[in-house]
Amino acid sequence: MAQPFMNPGYYPYGYQAQVPQPMDRLAQLQSQQQYQMPQNSQQGNGILWVQGEAGAKSYLVAPGTSVLLMDSETERFFIKTMDAAGMPQPLRVFEYHEVGVSASALPKQTEADMDNKYVTREEYNDLKGKYEELYRLLDTSTQQPSTNKTGVEIKKGGTQHGKSSV
Structure with a gap:
């Protein structure tokens, strides 16, 4: 009699367990990345907020899309674009004023x-x-001692014709 524990391919009564197929390493990393996408942004009212230019550069963008990112620290906004091949385009930086x-x-x-x-x-x-x-x-x-219009010398504290010059 065959021992079921000895033969891993043997399933009595036609029962076959659902064994997950091993994923290749790339598919595994991609699925983990979907769950662990840390975004340095705040989202409110449909506006994506980032902290400075570093936050905009680190923001992940899907291939073939462009995203408007508002800076929460200064009066700037950024447009980050990714081409269809997944290559990021240069970050465009703008300033806005009322x-x-x-x-x-x-x-x-x-x-x-x-x-x-x-x-x-x-x-x-x-x-x-x-x-x-x-x-x-x-x-x-x-x-120098000063003189008046008549040429008479005037001294401080002195008198001129009996009048005080001070």
């Missing part, structure tokens, strides 16, 4: 503020010349 009346008025305010804060080289040189002239006048008035 468009409106206040956005166009902002640079004009900045220019007006700059005019109030800084002087031009011409204004600086003019002011420097006036300063040097005043300094020279002050310096000469302290070194």
Whole structure:
């Protein structure tokens, strides 16, 4: 009599167990990848969010598709494309800004503020010349005794015709 435990191909009463066929290594890795796809993104309202350019570069894209990825850290968005052969195309990076009346008025305010804060080289040189002239006048008035229109010398603290010159 045949021993069923000795003959693995022998199944009594016509029963045959369903034995899974061994998968090749590539199919096994692909099935594991489907379950373990770590995505550095948050999804809300149909928008895919990533953290910076590194998050966009590491985002997995199916072959033959393009994906719009919004940066959660800056005012940027990325378009990541994969060709039909599965080769990634260069990551396209864009910056976005709000468009409106206040956005166009902002640079004009900045220019007006700059005019109030800084002087031009011409204004600086003019002011420097006036300063040097005043300094020279002050310096000469302290070194030499001054005279009035009549040519009479005036001394500090002294008198001229009985009147104080101070």
